[in-house]
Structure formats: structure tokens, C-alpha cells
Amino acid sequence: MAEKEIDSVTGVETTGHVWDGDLKELNKPLPKWWLYTIYATIVWAIGYWILYPAWPLPGGGYTKGIWDYSQRAVVTQEVADAKAAQASYFKKIEETQLEDILKNEELLPFVMAGGAAVFGDNCGPCHGKGGAGSVGYPNLNDDDWLWGGTLEAIEYSITNGIRSGHPEARDMAMPRFGLDGLLKPQEIADTAQYVLSLSGGATDEAAAGRGKQLFADNCVACHGEDGKGNPAVGAPNLADSIWLYGSRLADVERSIVTGRGGVMPSWGGRLDPVTIKMLTAYVHSLGGGQ
């Protein structure tokens, strides 16, 4: 070790290294407060290692720390606490009839908020976040219901699903009149014209006239003589202005050719009855509830 060199100007020790023949650097120590701060953080870190999970161990484990802290446990506890805080509401919802929930000033805000959250998580992907639906997925805001828009009917549909494979599911389906050769193409076109005429949308009156008898022979069993449908079998009202699969002639023809039967999962196994109750009230309140 070379002897300490003291810079004559500042009186401070140099690092001893010389650059470019004449450049030297003063050896200025860190300020004391800075140094002690970093020592304190080192002490802190060691304390942290002892108290909290810190080091990965070979084989996938890690040091657990003597406080046995786990973020997962904290979250689990927080979720449990939140559930406990909601428990009184859940109990009341369970004990209250759906009709009464809608009129209950205390429960309604909770049910609406909860219902909206559950709807967004589970129903939104098909029906849209606001329940506006799209082609093949019913708009839940309107007053047209395939399987009924009463609270009971909605609750049943959500719980058991539609053509979901659940034993209690709503399961009727429309025959494939074209694909299975039940009607000839010309007959399908005529029937479609007649269907459109029910809501004043026919483009060919003669064809619609021919379709009337075909409709009576093939469709009235489910859709009714006046075409107003039957919620008991999920047959839509063909005389109104709402078309799940489109209102153009080609859309209606396609429906007759292929038959229709959308699928909704049964939610009974995934959501608890109270959640389904909240969801039912929410869907009902979107505006179409009967």
C-alpha cells in the first residue's frame, strides 16, 4: 500500500490513481448521515428476512419468516371479511321474495350493485355489458321474452339454462324444416313471407298468402295461430317488431331452414341461489321485466 497522498489545495486524501499523467481524484468519503442511513437499511433488510418470506430455496420452496406472513392468506382473510360484512344482506335477500326485493329500499341498492357486477362477469360476454344483446343473443332490456319475463321465469332460465344439457333446462328446439326436408325451398320462401306479413313486413303478398296454410300446418303448434309465440316452449312472438336473428327475408328463411335454438349455460351450479336472485332482480330491472 502506497503512502497516503494529501492534496495540498484541499487537504484531502487522493485516491492515489493518476489519469493522463496529472489528473487525480480526491477521496471524499460519503456523508455520515448517508452512510448511517444505508447501515440502517441493511439492518432493516436482515430483520425483514427473519420476519417475512424472503429467500427462494432450491426445490421451489422459500423461507417463510417467523411471522408466517402470506399475501394469499391476507387476501383470503379480506375476502372472508367482505363476505361476512355482506352476510346480513345475503341472509335478508335469501329470506325475501323477489317481488319484495324490488320494493325494498334497503336491499334494492345492494341487489342492483351486486347484480350488475355478477352480470358483467358472467352474462356480459354474450348479452353485452348493458344486456343489449346482439344477433342470436337476446336483448334483455326489451319486453320481448322467449321464455317469459316474470321474475320466476327469469330465475328459472338463469338457474337451469337453455338447452344447456341440465336435466331441468328449457329444452324445446325448432325443427330444421329445410335441412331435414320437411319443407321444400319454395314452401320455405312462402312461409317466410307469411311470417313477415304478421308484422307488416312482407315483400310479396301472393307468396305470403300461399304461406298462410303452410304456417298453419307447421308452425302454429308452437308459435300459435296468430304467430304470437308461446313462452312455455320458448317460441318467439313472430308478430312483433323484435327479431333475434334478423328481420330480412333471407334471415327468416334461414331460421326456417336450419331451425333455431340458442344455448345458455345453467348457472345453478356456478352461482349460489342468492347471487342468482340478485341477478334475476337486476335483469328484471333492466326494463323488460313483467
Add this chain to the structure above:
Amino acid sequence: MNQTTEATVGQRPMEAYIGRKKIYPKLAHGFYRKVKWAVLVVTLGIYYLLPWLRWDRGPNLPDQAFLLDFANQRLFFGPIEIWAQELYYITGILILSALGLFLVTAVAGRMWCGYTCPQTVWTDLMILVERFWQGDRNARMRLDNGRWTFEKIWKKAGTHISWLLISVATGGALVFYFRDAPTLLVELFTGEAPAVAYAFLAIFTGTTYLLGGIAREQVCIYMCPWPRIQAAMFDRESLLVTYRDYRGEPRAPHKKGQPWDGRGDCVDCKACVTVCPMGIDIRDGSQLECIQCALCIDACNDIMKRVGRPQGLIAYDTFENVEAPVHLAHPKVKLFRPRIVLYSLMMLLVTGIMAAAWMNRSSTDVTVQQDRNPMFVKLSDGSLRNGFTVKLLNKEHHVRGFQLGIAGLEGAKMTVVGFDDPTSTIKVASDNLRALKVLVTVPVAMRDKLKGAATPFQLIVTCAENGDVTHHDLNFRGPDQ
């Protein structure tokens, strides 16, 4: 280069940082000291006692006159109640305070710093305590320079324990502003108070002790940004604590009976320096460190009286007067200056805006949100329907009823989810918000009357008890036509 280096060999360059020299302010006597004691008693009295003032607001509401109730998002100032969404009133008060500070500074310098700044007031209190235990300036200096005797230990311990007690009381008073004071006081002792209350108590105990007891003038000089901004707010007409050098110089010690001719009034007694809590010499002129507490005025006046010279060698004075050819004993204060006029007008304007906003403050807040997903719904009979979320906020302390209605939409029908009769009175609990889903339907027969994608109409909210009506302009959405 080499020559320069050699020339400076052995010489140490000026230190970039000078260690603090502890200041031992001497007790001053006089008018400004009395004013400062009065300000200290009043401001600290308000700070420590305000949370204990009660105010009856009826059942279910806090009876604390001054309460920042963050838990319930409400601020209570006596009869005034500010809700979270009205926090802009606080912004207005802050703007007014800032402008007031500018105005005072333009007129009379660092009045805030010298008299009312918490740092000044608490430092003053801490020095008072220090003086009680350790004596005045000379005694304190002797004690600090002396050896650690039993006397020194108990005097120092007494000082620091008293400082800590004041600090705890200060931190304690702060948390009382945020929660019912009598309840919290008990909770603090039984260990049931919220953790955040203990945390803030600890923080403010620490800051009071460190800033008021230990750091003192260093806070003003090194930590506070205000002195740096301030210079931009003085001008030549501002009244500042000033040493009138035209009268004082040349300074020299004076023996009784000596003539006063050919010399200044300053007897170089350094009384102004020893009382200064910032440790400066006011005779060096206007300085960043000077908080303009005016204690040097008191000290100097005392000396002038004893040597038989006129008062006011150090006084509130303007640059304009000091530098004028003829000096006035009492400077003329020119108040009609652009910045003073401007600050005053701005304060008037903000006050006016706030007063107008306050007068028009309604006890009901109605917000209407249109459903956007979907914007409109076609019903089976071809009618169109729009959905709205109407939020009624009742700021009164009793239940109120409201009636909803619509106007401007021919043939339209309104329904409220949860109500069989949409025109029935809807009750909103006291201090509460009620959200309602309102559906407006235009029947198919009236669809021709709609003006394309958006038809303006109004939602009318009527307060059932006092008949107050508010109109809310909305659009009925439909398909493009």
C-alpha cells in the same frame, strides 16, 4: 495553471457548508413582543381548544363544531356543512388564503412569518419553555458551555420533557379534528383508537419536537420555500423591518454625557442581534433569514430610551423612505399600488364567486345519467325506450320526498323501477343518496314526432315539501331517421 496552484498551496478554499451556530435569543420587552405573545395565546388557544367546541346538529350527526369527517366524507364548520362533491369551496378558501398572504406581504412584508406561522409560534413557545428551565440567553450559553453537572442534566431533561409534552399535545390536538374529540381522547388512552390516529399523533409529535424544539430557524432558512418566493412580492413601498442606517451610522459605543454630534444613533450594543431568533444582524440590511418578527425593534427602542435618543432607529419602514433625500419618522404608506390593487381585486373576485356559489348551493343534488349500453331499446310493439339513472341527494337532516316528471316529449310515458306509480312521492333518507332507474318510453304512434337520433326533453324533479323544482335537460335517443 501551475502558478495558480502553487499560489494557493496551504490555503483552504472557503467552506461550502457552514455548521449551524446555536442561537440563544434573549427575551425582548416592548410593544411587538406583547403583540407576539397575544398572537401566540390566540392561535395556540384556537388550535388546542377548537376541537372541543360543541355544536348541536340534531340526532345522528356529530356535535363537534369543527370536524373533518373523512370517514363520512363530510366537513363540518359550525353551521356550515361541506360534502365531498363540494370540496371546491375549500379550494376557494385556499386561493383566498394564498392571495391574502400575497397582499399582506406586499403591504407589510413577512407578517405571516413573523407573527402567525406555526413554525414561528411553536418555536416561540419552545424558547419560552427553554427560558423557564434554563434562564435567559447568558444563562443558557453558560449552561451549554459548562460541564455536565447534575444541575445541567435536570435542566436539560426538564426542557426536553416539557417540549415532548407540548409536542404530544400538539399531535393529539391534530387528530381531534378528524374524529369526535371526547370519544377519541378516551380511545387514545384505552388503545382503541384507529391506527391512523396513533400514526398521525406520532408524526406530529415528532415534527413539533424536531422543528419547533431542535431545528427552529433552520426550517425557515433551509426548508421553507416561502422566503425564496417572497422577494418577488416586496417592492420599494413595502413596510419592512428596517435599520435606518441614515440615522444610525456611523455607529460607535457611547458614554453617558458624550455629545451626539457627528455620529450615528447606533451605540453598537448588539441588543438587536441578541434578541434575534434567526441569529442575524438587522443592520446588515434586508436578508433572506429575516422573518420580520420585529423583536429587534423592541430591543433597540429600549436602548434608545435609555440613551435618550428618539425611538425607531429600527422600525417598519420602506426602501423608498430610507433612500429618500428627506426621511420621515413615520413613512407614508402608499397603498394604491398596482400589486396591492390587483391582489385586492382578485380577492374580491374569488370572494364574490364563492359567495355566489354558496348562495346558489341547493340542499338537493340531482344527477341524471343516461344509459349508454344500449342507448335505446326497441320494444316488441315498436315503441322506443330510454333508460336513465337518476340520483337524488338529500343534504337536509330529515327525510324528504321528491316527485319525478317529464316534459317536452309528446305522448311519452315514464316509469320508475320499484314504483307502481311513477308520480308517487319518492322518499330519500336524511343525508342520503337514492339512485333510481327511470325508463322513458315513446309509443310507436309518437315515434314520428322524434327528431332523429336525439330529441331534447326535460326531467323535472319536484321537492314534495317546499315545491322546489329543478329541470334537467336530456336527450331522448332513437335510431337515425
